[in-house]
Amino acid sequence: MQLIGILMIILGFALKLDTIAVVVSAGVVTGLVANMNIVEILSTLGEAFVTNRTTCLFMLTLPVIGLCERYGLKAKAIMLIEKAKGLSTGALLSGYSFIREITIAAGVTLGGHPQFVRPLISPMAESAAIVKYGELDEKDLDKIRAHSALADNIGNFFGQNLFMANSGILLIVTTLTSLGIYADPSEKTPVDPMALTKAAIPVAIIAFVLCVGKNILLDKQLSKKYNSKNNDLGGNK
Template identity: 85%
Template sequence: MELIGILIIILGFALKLDTIAVVVSAGVVTGFVANMSIVEILSTLGDAFVANRTTCLFMLTLPVIGLCERYGLKAKAVMLIEKAKGLSTGILLSGYEFIRQVTIAMGVTLGGHPQFVRPLISPMAESAAIVKYGKLDEKDIDKIKAHSALADNIGNFFGQNLFMASAGILLIAGTLETLGITVDPMALSKASIPVAIIAFVLCVGKNLLLDKQLSKKYNSKNKNLGGNK
């Protein structure tokens, strides 16, 4: 019964309810099931919040990004890409994915979707396609946005365990230690290298496939328009 909180979280997320309300409700219900008093439940929730309050610091960057966008950050990124006419969307995203994976492997976090992908990478990827093919369909713009998010996700997810002091590595080592199994964090990071390389290669292949699809579609469309003229 103590695991009922997990069920509440799964149902809440599946029904797309408010995230904070779902998590707090799951914690309160779990506390009652575990025969905790309301004071103990609130004290536990408060201690957990205070202990992990630094995880909310990233929210301070959001107003800064908003101001940068308002005063031309996205426009400058687009202008930069327009000057590099030979740069394709797939090559740009592959380059970003490589940088994301290498930097996170060294323990440096670039930011993620709100701080980096939305204001910079996604507009640059769209502009690279627009420069080559002209106006894009809304469906293809959404596809480019999805590939931009994918490059960030793959680079971050598969690159973070290459850093021996990352949260994922420490969690694995700590969990196994409680089970009586001693694991060297460096050995875990080395074991993650082949997976990171495979993920990078697959992501690059997907980006190049996107280039091929866009080229085939719009070159054919532009050719037909030229023939009709």
């Protein structure tokens, strides 16, 4: 019977009911089945929320981004790119990936897909291609969106280990220590986070170079396809 809460969550999600209401209701029912009174249930729920409140902070950014989009954030980003007519989609994405990698290496997180890629980077990348080639096929727009996400992922994933206090570096140090792997086994000296950071530098550089290569290839593919198409249309006319 104690697992009835899990069943409620599964059914609630399957029926597309309100997520928060489903989870809270499942928690209350589970507490009642476990012979907890309402005060204990509310206290447990409140304690769990306070303990894990930082995991919910990212949700606050979503309505803020939605409001910004509603009042012209995406349109302003597109207008900005339209003024820079010489800027290609690949150059824009390579520049963003570089900035993403440098900032997170300094311990500064820009946000990621919800806060930057969807409302800003992806529309700007699409607009850069539209300014150069005119109307694009939906398949090519999807490809540009995928490359926008790729630029963020590479900058974030490979740049974060360039910051010695990053959680990824600390996790590696802790894991190696728990496995009995030390920098100096005789004295059981833990692995130096700075040494890990230095080892991550060439990997981050290689990843960035590959990202730039993919963006150059994207530019060439778009140029070949749409310049040829425009030439054919001009010839037909």
